[in-house]
Amino acid sequence: MAIHADKDHASRMTPSVGSTYDLPDDAGHFGVYGGMFVPETLMHPLEELRTAYDACRADPNFQTEMDDDLRDYVGRPSPLYHAVRWSRELGGAQIYLKREDLNHTGAHKVNNTIGQALLARRMGKTRIIAETGAGQHGVASATVAARLGLECVVYMGEVDVARQEANVYRMRLLGASVVPVKSGSRTLKDALNEAMRDWVTNIDNTFYIIGTVAGPHPYPMMVRDFQSVIGREARAQMMERTGRLPDALVACVGGGSNAIGLFYPFLDDADVAIYGVEAAGEGIATGHHAAPLCAGRPGVLHGNRTYLMEDDNGQIIETHSISAGLDYPGVGPEHAWLKDSGRARYDAITDDEALAAFHHLTRTEGIIPALESSHALAYAHKLAPTMRPDQIILVNLSGRGDKDMHTVARHDGLVL
Amino acid sequence: MSRIAQRFQQLRESGRTALIPFVTAGDPVPTITVPLMHAMVAAGADLVELGVPFSDPMADGPVIQRATERALAQGVSLTDVLEMVRQFREQDSTTPVVLMGYLNPIEVMGYAAFAQQAQSAGVDGALIVDLPPEEGHDLIALMKAQGLDLVYLLAPTSTESRIKRIGDVASGFVYYVSVKGVTGAGHLNTDAVAAKVAAIKSVIPLPVGVGFGIKDAETAAQLARTADAVIVGSAIVSQMERLAATPQQIPATIADFLAKLRTAIDAVDRSTMPHAESPR
Ligand SMILES: Cc1ncc(COP(=O)(O)O)c(C=O)c1O
DSSP states (O other), X not given: OGGGGOOOHHHHTSSSTTOOOOOSOTTSEETTEEEXXXXXXXXXXXXXXXXXXXXXXXXXXXXXXXXXXXXXXXXXXXXXXXXXXXXXXXXXXXXXXXXXXXXXXXXXXXXXXXXXHHHHHHTTOOEEEEEESSSHHHHHHHXXXXXXXXXXXXXXXXXXXXXXXXXXXXXXXXXXXXXEEOSTTSSHHHHHHHHHHXXXXXXXXXXXXXXXXXXXXXHHHHHHHHHTHHHHHHHHHHHHHHSSOOSEEEEEOSSSHHHHHHHGGGTTOTTSXXXXXXXXXXXXXXXXXXXXHHHOEEEEETEEEEEEOBOTTSOBOOOOOSSGGGOOSXXXXXXXXXXXXXXXXXXXXXXXXXXXXXXXXXXXXXXXXXXXHHHHHHHHHHHXXXXXTTOEEEEEEOBBGGXXXXXXXXXXXXXX | OOHHHHHHHHHHHTTOOEEEEEEEXXXXXXXXXXXXXXXXXXXXXXXXXXXXXXXXXXXXXXXXXXXXXXXHHTTOOHHHHHHHHHHHHHHOSSSOEXXXXXXXXXXXXXXXXXXXXXXXXXXXXXXXXXXXXXXXXXXXXXXXXXXXXXXXXXXXXXXXXXXXXXXXXXXXXXXXXXXXXXXXXXXXXXXXXXXXXXXXXXXXXXXXXXXXXXXXXXXXXXXXXXXXXXXXXXXXXHHHHHTTTOGGGHHHHHHHHHHHHHHHHHTSOGGGOGGGSOOO
């Protein structure tokens, strides 16, 4: 496949040949966003992490090691699939799906945990910690920890532990300990706080694998780099298949890692429209949503400046989405920058629209998508009919829906 | 000279180590905070650190997290905390008050508004936990313009270059975090702390306070040998938690506890101590 032509690692860490986009700056800023807003206790460990990551970035052996793992363990490259029947039914643009659902562990999350775990090993760390909401990142972390023989502790809000039982069990099977977090709103944001607290306490032997493009520098950059394998592959696959670039990219945005992974290698392609899709929950107007880019404002949380959902006193407020993976009050700082700069557009899809898309794809293509990814699908569903049949939409199918059977069944009035 | 600098000068002249209690403003009820501050001063507190509640206190252990949640359940905002300081100042114009909190509530209020309102309420300085000097230029300038001190944390992991960097912007005093961990953590190694405090003092010409993990009079006394200030938070806040249902008992109980710490600290003879010489 064409992507194997891309063997020079220097080219794979930049969006495209002749690129002009070079964010973040040295201190991790994307315009006014990003940065390192952390307690002094974390400044030195973050500097160490950055030094280690810079060394790996420049080391072809690290890249080879990572490529081998992505191929043999994750199953990359993931296919690019032309959803012919669905496209025809919508009567507009051709829809292609980047099949991250076919990765080992069922989502894009593993691209990042593979990279960070290799880095952890190089740094001589013996223990990894992670935060998780839906449990997908927790599972992906527990998976790589099992494979590398590292101790693994996953922090998960008490509320999420109760609603994602199957993933909790998966993590435990893999040998991880899952610690229910009882503070604050007892969801993903609190799990992230607790993981940070663990990290400052056990800094000597512990590596913190953040699951999305959030957190302090260098995490948003590092996770983006690891996830951008999605966009690099998709770009090459699209060129090979159709001889041209897509007209539009669509991806769901929780913290924003699958989205930036797809978008990043296309940022310099001015003719490619970019759409990020947040969770509108019960509707933006109800306040019960998880759409900081669409309905929040800039602030500082979890080590970076970005758009947040907060009250008038600057307290972070609870979010709602039917998909636990999008249920986060912040968003990666690079998305905040892409929004303000106008390079990407952000919109939101409600629980009901996502569920409809979930059923629709399942019935027309025989693919059961994750509820997170269903937000991107629902947006493509709206976009396609406004475009011509010779145009192309590339949707990131970030994960598969097996983990969501209980949620969807409950919504349909069934108990499994 | 700022109220904080003045206070440390007096302490130095009388050969004493400062005792700095921390409480979360509004915990467990907003009405108790000002009387509690006065009671703590009467029991020997030299400076009061007031926590501004934030929904995501990343650097705090469970005790202060719960205090924060109790305060937030009462709707306590940054504006309310400034109002408490204003009330405190009606009866106490000499004891310095330092706010300790996270950046986001200040972002929402606006940097200029915060600096101006904090000054007019009688606040003397602020320790913004998640604002390292690298990210702080704008707020630092505005606060300095209002005569407010900027207190910074230093950690066991702070390298010499970081200590220097913080020395460039810090004023009032610096706060050495005595353990790798969050507030309220245990296992404090007083020898290691003494060595690091000495290292900090060789770089930064400000008083050095030590905190995180000081639970009793004995540890406080040990640290008084090396530090210019002993900062006690979780040990106070956990007693307040036990009395959350009867808040009117809190000021007297906490005053008793502080009086014991005061006696233990004052029993230490600072004149024999190698690292406690006055800052240059
Ligand atoms: C399948 C899937 N897609 C998307 C997300 C959202 O995360 P991000 O926005 O970082 O891609 C998650 C998070 O759990 C997920 O499991």
